[in-house]
Every structure is written in structure tokens, then in C-alpha cells.
Amino acid sequence: MKTLITLNINGDAREIYIDARRSLLDILRDELALMGAHRGCDSGDCGACTVIVNGQPVTSCMMLAADWNGAEILTVEGMAKDGQLHPIQRALVEKGGIQCGFCTPGFVMNIKALLDENPKPTEAEARAWLAGNLCRCTGYAKIIEAVMSVAEESA
Amino acid sequence: MNSFDHFTPATLTEALSILAERNGNASIIAGGTDLLLRVKNHIVKPAAVLNVKRVPELRALSFDSNEGLRVGALTTLRDLTRSPLIRDCYPVLASAAGLMASEQIRSLATLGGNLCNASPSADLAPPLIALDAVACLVSLSSERQIPLAEFFTGPGRSVLQKGELLKEIIVPPPQGKTAYLKHSPRAFMDIAIVGAAVRIQQQGGKCQQARIVLGAVAPTPLRVRSGEESLEGQTLTSEVIRQAAKISAESCSPISDVRSAAWYRKRMVEVLVRRGIEATL
Amino acid sequence: MTDALIGQRVPKLDAPSKAAGKTIYGHDVRLPSMLHGRILYSRYAHAKIIRMDTSRAEKLRGVKCVLTPKDNPPHRFGYGKDNKPFKDIARSLRDEIAGVVATDADIAEEALSLIEVDYELLPNIFSPREALSEGALLIHPEHKSNLFQRYNYSHGDLAQGESESAVVVEEKFLLPYVSHVCMETSVVVAQFDHRDHLTLWSTTQIPFLLQRDLSEALGIPGSNVRIIQTAVGGAFGRGLDIYPYEPIAALMSRKTGQPVRVAFSREEEFLAGPARQPAEVTVRAGAKADGTLTFRDASCMLDIGAYVSWGTVTPLVMMETTASLYQVPHARFTADCVYTNNLITGAMRGYGNPQSTFFIETLMDRLAEALKMDPVNFRIMNANVPNSETPQGLVITSCGLKECLEAVAASADSARMNVYPERSRRNEGGRLVLSEVEGMTVTANIKPSPFNLQPPHIKRGIGFASTLNVGGGARIYRSDGCGATVKVDDFGHVTLVTGSTEIGQGSETALAQIVAQTLGVKIENITVLNSDTDIKPWDVGVHASRTTFIAGNAAYLAAVDARNQIFETAAQLLGVGVDQLSASAGQVTVRDEAGKSISLEQVARRRHFKEGGKVILGEGWYDPPTQLVDKDTYKGNISAAYGFGAQMAEVEVDIETGKVRVLRLACANDVGHAINPMAVEGQIEGGAQMGLGYALTEELIVKDGKVLNPDLLDYRLFTSADMPIIETRIIETDDPGGPFGAKGVGEMGGTPTAAAIANAIYDAVGVRMTQLPMTPERVLAALDEKEKRARV
Incomplete structure (x- = not known):
């Protein structure tokens, strides 16, 4: 059964016929070719598919797209403006928070959600908030450093 | 994943009608974080999925000093951690929710889903039962209330009948102090090896009422009445507390699984109950 | 030099694209008409397939074809030449027995469930001991024994060593299965063209060996195989072998005439991917009363599973730790690599070293305790020294082991004083540094409460461990070489083509720094191509912490060659001798003659x-001056340089729950010279995350050949919230053979972690943990055991 839904993605309204089985992540990657959200586990445990839906960070693999008709969705592709990386992205680059980079888009989005709600988190708050984003390369050290540096800059 | 019909009702009546029509062969999706996992792993093969996220009747969140808290099934774990009402009046619910999964999952997962999924390790069940919460169940033909302690009947099973939905939870005005301790290897992203909720209401230096509720040590959340009785009417000396913790450990017979051996769960019950009681003093 | 790039914290060249979500990983490869393949695994751990009916699966709409053992080429493949794409006898639960190609992965998945298979069950062997027992069924009858290989090494005279010992300690260790858990699961896209040429988009770490392996597996010439490496979402040794899904994808593409993608689910990754070998180890060690080490004797039994991989060579590294970490006059090491019906195992970061460092460094601690010596001083007095040769034949050039131990001892002092890092101070580079210990870079500021405020059930402890790791390649193949070319175009832009691959570790950037420095150009003017076997020169692969050293030397040589060509032309144009020229800021300048220069671009034009x-085209080939170890004695200098490191762990143990919390991990590493300190720190910090998991939380729980926790919920990686404070200290010893003095660092970060934590637990609560991971349950059981013994 296919249904027509509208997703507002990175400011664009996209009308899509979807199979009810498809997750939001499936739709982003396979229908809309937005492949920045990554499929690391498909069960909500790794955070690589994190996007922001209606202002909240979510694992897009654990959402049926059909349930989210009309939602406002921000993905990593919507972060850079005028060809310039978002400060969060820039900080991750400059502080060395990116190695293989597979987890990076998920971190970018969850860090965005964190700083939107809490622009000056303590390090412990940042670490707790990001516990749902697994990284196997960096030991998180430089990711956290990037978060703290963005928080500091915005002060 | 198998294919299924998908419905998004806009009212409770509509939702219940679809549920009735489908004669129980519809899976209700709220946050989806439990259901989708089960569908992806072929544990559940729903013929229809009923998205209840647009049903306003499931979104209650209000407090009355006589009746207590009404909290709708659609309340997300994130809502529980953020709501000033819950943080002020029932901080244990905010903290229990905050220990669960991740920020991303907490944005999706709901109170109703956590309870209806009926996992023996569900983190919200022990503190809610300790608070004497009541579940409101609705169907097209009836509406009933049942103590949450009687809601669970086994792993993944509850008293919910075909055509019935969990509408909301009612939590009486807080009496005494409640603590929920969760033991897991990691700080977040873990299922509890053991969860222990304790509520202690004291008067005149003596424990007037006690609740001890355990998670992950039995097929359902387990209320330890003998442990509670050992506390009630007593001055809570360390000896009395130790005794209650010991009784709690002895009264459960957990299983061994990939997360823990049975002996270790029993030991943790003793530690957590003791620390839980201490945390309420 | 004016524009010094070596030693700079240069951000990774590939990072902006990764941050933007624009990098193309294997899972993102989309080709026209691409089909999807799924694999059916055996239902039983040991069984003969006696009948397979694929007709229902073939009839499913969208299914293109079903492959079975009948589709196998006649050749076997793999390190032990014991593997085939599809098996007619399943030897483990991860054995591929059929495959489906369909228009989408869901249809392929559904089709798998329609394949009917009848099995004839064979006896299962799930323990190496049982596999070696007399009359045990042969898992690979053609191999004549379930013992695939026995390593038997010794130097000195064990009996003499033992007789000279004032103290002797012995311990048994149990090491678990663990998994790489690359954030990107295994994926491959295969496409045969009309000339029967195969292109494979792959996450491999060994493109040229894979090219050869695939040509053998498929029975086609190697020249018909092209490997294109996509951006790799984590590797850590996973990509060091050929796996059946790769030839399977190729067979699927050949049969359908269309490109086929095979992508693993996370569950499949845990079930069918390689794991680190579990092992049972018995170790004895001794020392004289003055603290001098006398001997070590280790024997290991490794469960390698149903098929052999490069991981079976890991005893070579375990042997190296046993024989050569510290000065050991007498040593013996034996290891049996045994076939069972369990999971397949493979190479994983450290390649045997996390295992052996755990048992060796635990014994070092026991010796220090028995001798009543300070654990750091005991280690320092036995430490390896520069310009020495170990009895095993390792030629140690630079060595900063003593300095590493001293550095972490300084962190231990601040830990004992309960001093925690402040984020108040920064060095010139703006880096946050630990104010109490000079030069330590600190990555967290979660402050534990002071010791005297801890509740009585919380005990604190401090532990140490060191590591020795190859840092100048590791000759486990005939060549340990790498090729590189450097081209300068007529815009002065430089293209480095290197045989080595970026797998996230930052090699692309380090190599670009080396070339840019050598040619005197800005890092922005460098492009690195490193992902296509049709373009790049040969390299043995990304492993053994070898890339900075080996590929770095090759890139340096190619850049020098290019520079010579530039200077040759520039000298003619400027009318000076070649020896008067230098290159910097994109210019060739005449030394001592201010203003006389010519741009690179002009020279090229x-x-x-x-x-x-x-063409300005420099060429470099570097194969280190090392040896394959002798096949009987296992002696020889396997690497051109050795890296050293030490860690200090400060832990808290909850004696009522057994839960261990690591508060601080101080890591000091001798890396020769840091080409890019930020990348070096990244390797150490990331290695620490793996080491912490190996120590405390990670374990594939396997029962009767089946993984019981194939998900990221119950296979527990450390999250950001679980990480301790990590202090990193880079020790520079300027290795004479390394590019700009550099040595490898890729694997050392997590190697000593488990031992440091185990030793800290002992310091805190007096129990020796000999089984990994040290879960709360195991720690509590050990505490119970200790109490029971005390009562007797």
C-alpha cells in the first residue's frame, strides 16, 4: 500500500508516495538521495541516522515515514549555508573530531539539537546527551572538544 | 519487513473503531521504537499498523492535588524528563526516563509504549507501581481502570484485551519519597540488569507506608510485599533496611541471560533496594 | 624550513566533506540497474546440505536468480585455502549456503525464507580442546588435523631463567571474542563488464591482496580485477582478508549481468563478520630479587573458528610481546590455532597485542608486588632501550619506553593527590592542557569527588601497563612495500598517488603533509589519490600501524624525486646549480640570493x-630493511622501527556491585615524531575507547557457535558518557628510519588498556582479574572468592 505524504526537508516540501513499511531513513536515503544520514545499525542503537524532526533529535531508522506526514525535518545536508559549513561542522573538522566520518552526520545533528536547547552545556551534559551516538574511531574526545568550543564561541 | 496497512486516526473513537474492525490484528504504533525493532526482527508481523500519534485524547498531562497526575500514553520519555510538572511533583519519573536509551530514542519513545510493550525490564514500570499508579484502558464499549501493578501478565503481555488501548496513567498525589535505581554496565543505552523502585512515607520517625518494586528479575515488574511489610511501622535503622533488602533479594527468582547471571541479579536486588531506601531518607 | 607542515595540527583533508554528509561510503554506491544480493546462512553449526530446493524463491516476483554451491568456481580461497563462496558442508552457523539476487533487498530477504534446505547433522565441536582430542571429527578432512598451526618459539634457556628467579608467578587467562564494530557494516558492490572484467567497490584494507585473492577465488586473471575503495566507515583490521561475501557478490553480478550490492545488516555483521580470537593462556614469569626479569613462558590456545584468516598469524605478535616487551633473557611462547565450529575470527587492531599485553603486563604487576617494588620503577629498570637488539632479533632503533612510563607516573602522582585536570589553561596552540602535568593533553573534565568523600563501598586504585608495537611496518608478506608517485601540474598543483589507503586514520593528510613539506607547497595544493587499483601503485595494505612509516617514506621518496626534476629544470632557467636551490611557498628559490626565484608553476610549464x-612525475618505492621471521625459529627483525607506550588507569571499584568506573586514563606514546599531533592523539584516544571496551564491557557471547548478543545494545561499546578523562602525551624520539622521524601509532592506543585497568582494580580491591571483559558480575565473583579464601 502506497501513501502520499509530504515531508518538509531542509526547507523544501517534498511530496512522496511511500510504502508504509519504509522508515524515514529509507526514504531519505533511497527515495530522496539524501545519504548523509547513515545506517549503522537500523535499530536505534548507534545514532548514525540522527536527524532533527520537529525540533527534536531522532533516530530516523526507528520511524515509519508514514507516521510523520507534514513533519519538519532537518538533515545534515541542510546544515551548511551559502556553501559554508555550519559552525558545528567546522569545529568537528578543526578539532579533529572526524576520522572515518561515518558517525559524523549523526553527531552533527545531535550536537545541533543539544546546543539549540542548551547553548552552554557542561562537558558532562554534552557527554550524556551524545551517549546515543556511537563512534569507534575518536574515543569521543575531540568531538566533545568541538562541542565545547562551539558553545564557547556562541557565548 | 512484511507489508501492512497503515492508519492514522485523528480521534480516539476512530482509533478504537479501526482496532475493533481489525479484531486485534493491528499493531499500535506510538513512538515505534519497540514495535519497529520487533517488526524488523520478524518477531511481529502486523497486518495493520495503527499510528495513534494524532489522537489528542492520549496526550493528557495535568496535575490536581486531590486526584494526582494524569499522564497520557503518548507522553514521550523526553516530555517526562522536561515537564516542570513531573520534575517538581514526581522527580523519580523524570530521572527514570532520563536513564533510558538515548536522547534520540527518548524523543520518540512513549510512556504508553514502554508499558504496553511489557518488557520485564521496562524502566518506567517500577517507579509508577511504587507510586500506586493506575492504568486507564479504553475500548469502544468500555473504559476501565486497573492498578498498574496488575497490568502486566508476562513478558510482552498485559491485561489489554483485543480492541483496547492504554489511554493514560493516573498517579496519586506523591506520598513520601520515591527513588528508582537502575543497575547497568553503561551510563545510558542499556537495559537494566536490575531496576529497583522504592517509595517510603514516614511519619513520626517511623515508616508508615513502603513500596518496593523490582524490574528485570521476574516475568513482570515485581512488587515485594514482604519487604514492604518488614519496613512498615518500623524506625528505619540500617538493620531494618538491610533486612528489607535481604527479603527483597530472597523473594525474587530471576533468570540468567546474556545480561546477567541469576545470582548476580539477586545480589543487585539487595544492594539496590538498600541504596534505594537510603536514598529516600 | 619556512612553511613547516610537519608537526602541525592539520585538519583532515577529507573531513569537510564528511562533516557535510557528502562523502560516498560503500552503502552509498548506486549504479544503474543495480541489484541486491542477500545470503542464506546455515541453520546448523555443522551439517551436510543434502537437499536444497530454490524453486519457490526463484518464483518470487523481483528475484533474479538464486545461487547455491553449484555456482562455486572450482577454486578454494582464503589464508588457509579452506574456503568457498557457498558451502555444501556447513562448518559454522555463519556458513554461506545460498544467495539470492533481487531488485530490492527486502525481496531478496523474503526469498531466502523460501529456500528449502535439508541438512544431515554432523557432530559439533565448539571447544579447541575437544577439537584436539583423539578421534575428534575433522572439521576440514583434507587438512588431516583440527590443529591448523602450532607456533613454537623460544630463546635463552628457560630452566636457567627459572633457577635464577627469586620470585616466580603463574596465571591463567581467558580472553573473549570481540568485534571491530566498524560503524559502517560490511558492504560490497560488484560489477562485471562485457569483457569479463570485474570492478569491486569495497571497504577492504588490502586492495592488492584482495585483487589476487579474488582472481584465485573466481578463476579469472588478476588483471581483470579492479578494486575501488569507497570511503571506509571504519576498518580496524576487518578489511584484512577476503571474505566469502566478496566473491559471492562477484558471482551474483556475473550471473545476472548487472551490478550487485551485498550489504550486511548489523546483526549479520556480528554473526558473519570476523571476530578477535578467543584464547586460553597460561603464563609463567620470574624475576631476580633485584628486579631483573629472568624468564617468561606463555602457552596459548586460540579458537580460530571454522576457516582460517590472516588473524591466525596474530600469535606472531603475541610472541613478540612475550619475548621482547622489556628485556627478557629467557622466553618461550607456544600457540595452537585450532579449527572449531565456532565463528570465524580475523585480524583486529593490535593483532594479538591487546591479548598478550593483558597477560604479560598483569604478570609484570604480580612480579613487582612479589618483589615489593614500585610497579613503575620495576618496569623502567627492565625497559627496552634505544639501539639494542632483543634476543628475538628485533632491532630497536629509537625507544622512549622509559620516558612513556615516567610521563604516566607523573599522571599517577596527580591522581594520588586527587588532582583533576582543569580546563583553565591552554598552550600556544589553544589546546587545553592539564595544568598539573606538563605537556599532557586532556580531553575531559568530569571531576570525581575527592577520595575522602567517597562512600565506603567505593575503592580507588591505580594501575600501569606498557606496550611494544611494530612501528615501521611488519613483514608478514614477501613484500612490506608501498609505491607512490607525485605529479606536479602546470598550475603548480601536486597529486600524490599512493598505494596506501585512507581508512579514517588520517593517512591521506599525513602523507599530504610529507609531500607538501618536501616540495615546499601549501597543503591546499595537494590532492591525494589512493583508492583505485587501476591507478595506484602496489601496497601490501593498511595494517600493522605501517602507513605513516612505509607509505610516508614512499611518498617522501616520490616527492624528492619530483623535487629533483623541478630543480633540474629550475637550475637551467635560473642559471644556477641544482645544489643552490630550495623549495618553499610554491617557489624554487636560490639560496643566498634574495629575490631570485621561479614559481613551481612556471617550472612545470x-x-x-x-x-x-x-612530466614532473616523481616515483617512490619503499620496502623497509626487514625480514620475514624464520619459519622454524620465528626470529628476525620484522619491523624497521618499534613504537612504545605506557598507560596509567585510575579506577573506582564499587565493592558491592563489582562495577568498575575508569576515572582517568593517561596515555604516553613514543611515536618517533608526530607528523600531525592531532591525528596521533586521535589514534590514541580512539584506541583507548576500544581498549576500555575490551577491558570492561565488550564481549561477543557465543554459545554452541551462536552469537547471543548480535546488536549494539548488548554488545556494549563505550559511549561518550562512559569515557574517562583521557590524557595523551606524545613522546618524540625521532626514529632514524622514519619519514621526518615518524613511527607508527595506529594500534598502540588500546593495547595496554586492559592490563592497566586490571592492575588498577588489584590496587583498589586486591583481586586479580584474569578474564576479560571485567564485568561487574566477574569482579563481584572475584571479590566473593577473595573473601571466601580469607575466611578459610
Whole structure:
């Protein structure tokens, strides 16, 4: 059964016929070719598919797209403006928070959600908030450093 | 994943009608974080999925000093951690929710889903039962209330009948102090090896009422009445507390699984109950 | 030099694209008409397939074809030449027995469930001991024994060593299965063209060996195989072998005439991917009363599973730790690599070293305790020293082991004083540094409460461990070489083509720094191509912490060659001798003659446009001056340089729950010279995350050949919230053989972690943990055991 839904993605309204089985992540990657959200586990445990839906960070693999008709969705592709990386992205680059980079888009989005709600988190708050984003390369050290540096800059 | 019909009702009546029509062969999706996992792993093969996220009747969140808290099934774990009402009046619910999964999952997962999924390790069940919460169940033909302690009947099973939905939870005005301790290897992203909720209401230096509720040590959340009785009417000396913790450990017979051996769960019950009681003093 | 790039914290060249979500990983490869393949695994751990009916699966709409053992080429493949794409006898639960190709992965998945298979069950062997027992069924009858290989090494005279010992300690260790858990699951896209040429988009770490392996597996010439490496979402040794899904994808593409993608689910990754070998180890060690080590004797039994991989060579590294970490006059090491019906195992970061460092460094601690010596001083007095040769034949050039131990001892002092890092101070580079210990870079500021405020059930402890790791390649193949070319175009832009691969570790950037420095150009003017076997020169692969050293030397040589060509033309144009020239800021300048210079771009153009013109194309090949170890004695200098490191762990143990919390991990590493300190720190910090998991939380729980926790919920990686404070300290010893003095660092970060934590637990609560991971349950059981013994 296919249904027509509208997703507002990175400011664009996209009308899509979807199979009810498809997750939001499936739709982003396979229908809309937005492949920045990554499929690391498909069960909500790794955070690589994190996007922001209606202002909240979510694992897009654990959402049926059909349930989210009309939602406002921000993905990593919507972060850079005028060809310039978002400060969060820039900080991750400059502080060395990116190695293989597979987890990076998920971190970018969850860090965005964190700083939107809490622009000056303590390090412990940042670490707790990001516990749902697994990284196997960096030991998180430089990711956290990037978060703290963005928080500091915005002060 | 198998294919299924998908419905998004806009009212409770509509939702219940679809549920009735489908004669129980519809899976209700709220946050989806439990259901989708089960569908992806072929544990559940729903013929229809009923998205209840647009049903306003499931979104209650209000407090009355006589009746207590009404909290709708659609309340997300994130809502529980953020709501000033819950943080002020029932901080244990905010903290229990905050220990669960991740920020991303907490944005999706709901109170109703956590309870209806009926996992023996569900983190919200022990503190809610300790608070004497009541579940409101609705169907097209009836509406009933049942103590949450009687809601669970086994792993993944509850008293919910075909055509019935969990509408909301009612939590009486807080009496005494409640603590929920969760033991897991990691700080977040873990299922509890053991969860222990304790509520202690004291008067005149003596424990007037006690609740001890355990998670992950039995097929359902387990209320330890003998442990509670050992506390009630007593001055809570360390000896009395130790005794209650010991009784709690002895009264459960957990299983061994990939997360823990049975002996270790029993030991943790003793530690957590003791620390839980201490945390309420 | 003016524009010094070596030693700079240069952000990774590939990072902006990764941050933007624009990098193309294997899972993102989309080709026209691409089909999807799924694999059916055996239902039983040991069984003969006696009947397979694929007709229902073939009839499913969208299914293109079903492959079975009948589709196998006649050749076997793999390190032990014991594997085939599809098996007619399943030897483990991860054995591929059929495959489906369909228009989408869901249809392929559904089709798998329609394949009917009848099995004839064979006896299962799930323990190496049982596999070696007399009359045990042979898992690979053609191999004549379930013992695939026995390593037997010794130097000195064990009996003499033992007789000279004032103290002797012995311990048994149990090491678990663990998994790489690359954030990107295994994926491959295969496409045969009309000339029967195969292109494979792959996450491999060994493109050229895979090219050869695939040609053998498929029975086609190697020249018909092209490997294109996509951006790799984590590797850590996973990509060091050929796996059946790769030839399977190729067979699927050949049969359908269309490109086919095979992508693993996370569950499949845990079930069918390689794991680190579990092992049972018995170790004895001794020392004289003055603290001098006398001997070590280790024997290991490794469960390698149903098929052999490069991981079976890991005893070579375990042997190295046993024989050569510290000065050990007498040593013996034996290891049996045994076939069972369990999971397949493979190479994983450290390649045996996290295992052996755990047992060796635990014994070092026991010796220090028995001798009543300070654990750091005991280690320092036995430490390896520069310009020495170990009895095993390792030629140690630079060595900063003593300095590493001293550095972490300083962190231990601040830990004992309960001093925690402040984020108040920064060095010139703006880096946050630990104010109490000079030079330590600190990555967290979660402050534990002071010791005297801890509740009585919380005990604190401090532990140490060191590591020795190859840092100048590791010759486990005939060549340990790498090729590189450096081209300068007529815009002065430089292209480095290297045989080695970026797998996230930052090699691309480090190599670009080396080339940019050598040619005197900005890092922005460098492009690195490193992902296509049709373009790049040969390299043995990304492993053994070898890339900075080996590929770095090759890139350096190629850059010097290019620079010579530039200077040759520039000298003619400027009318000076070649020896008067230097390159910097994109210019070739004449030394001692201010203002006399010519741009790189001009040189290139003049060289291109003149009659009989030439390309500026430098070439470099570097194969280190090392040896394959002797096949009987296992002696020889396997690496051109050795890296050293030490860690200090400060832990809290909850004696009522057994839960261990690591508060601080101080890591000091001798890396020769840090080409890019930020990348070096990244390797150490990331290695620490793996080491912490190996120590405390990670374990594939396997029962009767089946993984019981194949998900990221119950296979527990450390999250950001679980990480301790990590202090990193880079020790520079400037290795004579390394590019700009550099040595490898890729694997050392997590190697000593488990031992440091185990030793800290002992310091805190007096129990020796000998089984990994040290879960709360195991720690509590050990505490119970200790109490029981005390009562007796």
C-alpha cells in the first residue's frame, strides 16, 4: 500500500508516495538521495541516522515515514549555508573530531539539537546527551572538544 | 519487513473503531521504537499498523492535588524528563526516563509504549507501581481502570484485551519519597540488569507506608510485599533496611541471560533496594 | 624550513566533506540497474546440505536468480585455502549456503525464507580442546588435523631463567571474542563488464591482496580485477582478508549481468563478520630479587573458528610481546590455532597485542608486588632501550619506553593527590592542557569527588601497563612495500598517488603533509589519490600501524624525486646549480640570493612546453630493511622501527556491585615524531575507547557457535558518557628510519588498556582479574572468592 505524504526537508516540501513499511531513513536515503544520514545499525542503537524532526533529535531508522506526514525535518545536508559549513561542522573538522566520518552526520545533528536547547552545556551534559551516538574511531574526545568550543564561541 | 496497512486516526473513537474492525490484528504504533525493532526482527508481523500519534485524547498531562497526575500514553520519555510538572511533583519519573536509551530514542519513545510493550525490564514500570499508579484502558464499549501493578501478565503481555488501548496513567498525589535505581554496565543505552523502585512515607520517625518494586528479575515488574511489610511501622535503622533488602533479594527468582547471571541479579536486588531506601531518607 | 607542515595540527583533508554528509561510503554506491544480493546462512553449526530446493524463491516476483554451491568456481580461497563462496558442508552457523539476487533487498530477504534446505547433522565441536582430542571429527578432512598451526618459539634457556628467579608467578587467562564494530557494516558492490572484467567497490584494507585473492577465488586473471575503495566507515583490521561475501557478490553480478550490492545488516555483521580470537593462556614469569626479569613462558590456545584468516598469524605478535616487551633473557611462547565450529575470527587492531599485553603486563604487576617494588620503577629498570637488539632479533632503533612510563607516573602522582585536570589553561596552540602535568593533553573534565568523600563501598586504585608495537611496518608478506608517485601540474598543483589507503586514520593528510613539506607547497595544493587499483601503485595494505612509516617514506621518496626534476629544470632557467636551490611557498628559490626565484608553476610549464618536454612525475618505492621471521625459529627483525607506550588507569571499584568506573586514563606514546599531533592523539584516544571496551564491557557471547548478543545494545561499546578523562602525551624520539622521524601509532592506543585497568582494580580491591571483559558480575565473583579464601 502506497501513501502520499509530504515531508518538509531542509526547507523544501517534498511530496512522496511511500510504502508504509519504509522508515524515514529509507526514504531519505533511497527515495530522496539524501545519504548523509547513515545506517549503522537500523535499530536505534548507534545514532548514525540522527536527524532533527520537529525540533527534536531522532533516530530516523526507528520511524515509519508514514507516521510523520507534514513533519519538519532537518538533515545534515541542510546544515551548511551559502556553501559554508555550519559552525558545528567546522569545529568537528578543526578539532579533529572526524576520522572515518561515518558517525559524523549523526553527531552533527545531535550536537545541533543539544546546543539549540542548551547553548552552554557542561562537558558532562554534552557527554550524556551524545551517549546515543556511537563512534569507534575518536574515543569521543575531540568531538566533545568541538562541542565545547562551539558553545564557547556562541557565548 | 512484511507489508501492512497503515492508519492514522485523528480521534480516539476512530482509533478504537479501526482496532475493533481489525479484531486485534493491528499493531499500535506510538513512538515505534519497540514495535519497529520487533517488526524488523520478524518477531511481529502486523497486518495493520495503527499510528495513534494524532489522537489528542492520549496526550493528557495535568496535575490536581486531590486526584494526582494524569499522564497520557503518548507522553514521550523526553516530555517526562522536561515537564516542570513531573520534575517538581514526581522527580523519580523524570530521572527514570532520563536513564533510558538515548536522547534520540527518548524523543520518540512513549510512556504508553514502554508499558504496553511489557518488557520485564521496562524502566518506567517500577517507579509508577511504587507510586500506586493506575492504568486507564479504553475500548469502544468500555473504559476501565486497573492498578498498574496488575497490568502486566508476562513478558510482552498485559491485561489489554483485543480492541483496547492504554489511554493514560493516573498517579496519586506523591506520598513520601520515591527513588528508582537502575543497575547497568553503561551510563545510558542499556537495559537494566536490575531496576529497583522504592517509595517510603514516614511519619513520626517511623515508616508508615513502603513500596518496593523490582524490574528485570521476574516475568513482570515485581512488587515485594514482604519487604514492604518488614519496613512498615518500623524506625528505619540500617538493620531494618538491610533486612528489607535481604527479603527483597530472597523473594525474587530471576533468570540468567546474556545480561546477567541469576545470582548476580539477586545480589543487585539487595544492594539496590538498600541504596534505594537510603536514598529516600 | 619556512612553511613547516610537519608537526602541525592539520585538519583532515577529507573531513569537510564528511562533516557535510557528502562523502560516498560503500552503502552509498548506486549504479544503474543495480541489484541486491542477500545470503542464506546455515541453520546448523555443522551439517551436510543434502537437499536444497530454490524453486519457490526463484518464483518470487523481483528475484533474479538464486545461487547455491553449484555456482562455486572450482577454486578454494582464503589464508588457509579452506574456503568457498557457498558451502555444501556447513562448518559454522555463519556458513554461506545460498544467495539470492533481487531488485530490492527486502525481496531478496523474503526469498531466502523460501529456500528449502535439508541438512544431515554432523557432530559439533565448539571447544579447541575437544577439537584436539583423539578421534575428534575433522572439521576440514583434507587438512588431516583440527590443529591448523602450532607456533613454537623460544630463546635463552628457560630452566636457567627459572633457577635464577627469586620470585616466580603463574596465571591463567581467558580472553573473549570481540568485534571491530566498524560503524559502517560490511558492504560490497560488484560489477562485471562485457569483457569479463570485474570492478569491486569495497571497504577492504588490502586492495592488492584482495585483487589476487579474488582472481584465485573466481578463476579469472588478476588483471581483470579492479578494486575501488569507497570511503571506509571504519576498518580496524576487518578489511584484512577476503571474505566469502566478496566473491559471492562477484558471482551474483556475473550471473545476472548487472551490478550487485551485498550489504550486511548489523546483526549479520556480528554473526558473519570476523571476530578477535578467543584464547586460553597460561603464563609463567620470574624475576631476580633485584628486579631483573629472568624468564617468561606463555602457552596459548586460540579458537580460530571454522576457516582460517590472516588473524591466525596474530600469535606472531603475541610472541613478540612475550619475548621482547622489556628485556627478557629467557622466553618461550607456544600457540595452537585450532579449527572449531565456532565463528570465524580475523585480524583486529593490535593483532594479538591487546591479548598478550593483558597477560604479560598483569604478570609484570604480580612480579613487582612479589618483589615489593614500585610497579613503575620495576618496569623502567627492565625497559627496552634505544639501539639494542632483543634476543628475538628485533632491532630497536629509537625507544622512549622509559620516558612513556615516567610521563604516566607523573599522571599517577596527580591522581594520588586527587588532582583533576582543569580546563583553565591552554598552550600556544589553544589546546587545553592539564595544568598539573606538563605537556599532557586532556580531553575531559568530569571531576570525581575527592577520595575522602567517597562512600565506603567505593575503592580507588591505580594501575600501569606498557606496550611494544611494530612501528615501521611488519613483514608478514614477501613484500612490506608501498609505491607512490607525485605529479606536479602546470598550475603548480601536486597529486600524490599512493598505494596506501585512507581508512579514517588520517593517512591521506599525513602523507599530504610529507609531500607538501618536501616540495615546499601549501597543503591546499595537494590532492591525494589512493583508492583505485587501476591507478595506484602496489601496497601490501593498511595494517600493522605501517602507513605513516612505509607509505610516508614512499611518498617522501616520490616527492624528492619530483623535487629533483623541478630543480633540474629550475637550475637551467635560473642559471644556477641544482645544489643552490630550495623549495618553499610554491617557489624554487636560490639560496643566498634574495629575490631570485621561479614559481613551481612556471617550472612545470617550461618543462611541459619545451621541445622534448617531460612530466614532473616523481616515483617512490619503499620496502623497509626487514625480514620475514624464520619459519622454524620465528626470529628476525620484522619491523624497521618499534613504537612504545605506557598507560596509567585510575579506577573506582564499587565493592558491592563489582562495577568498575575508569576515572582517568593517561596515555604516553613514543611515536618517533608526530607528523600531525592531532591525528596521533586521535589514534590514541580512539584506541583507548576500544581498549576500555575490551577491558570492561565488550564481549561477543557465543554459545554452541551462536552469537547471543548480535546488536549494539548488548554488545556494549563505550559511549561518550562512559569515557574517562583521557590524557595523551606524545613522546618524540625521532626514529632514524622514519619519514621526518615518524613511527607508527595506529594500534598502540588500546593495547595496554586492559592490563592497566586490571592492575588498577588489584590496587583498589586486591583481586586479580584474569578474564576479560571485567564485568561487574566477574569482579563481584572475584571479590566473593577473595573473601571466601580469607575466611578459610
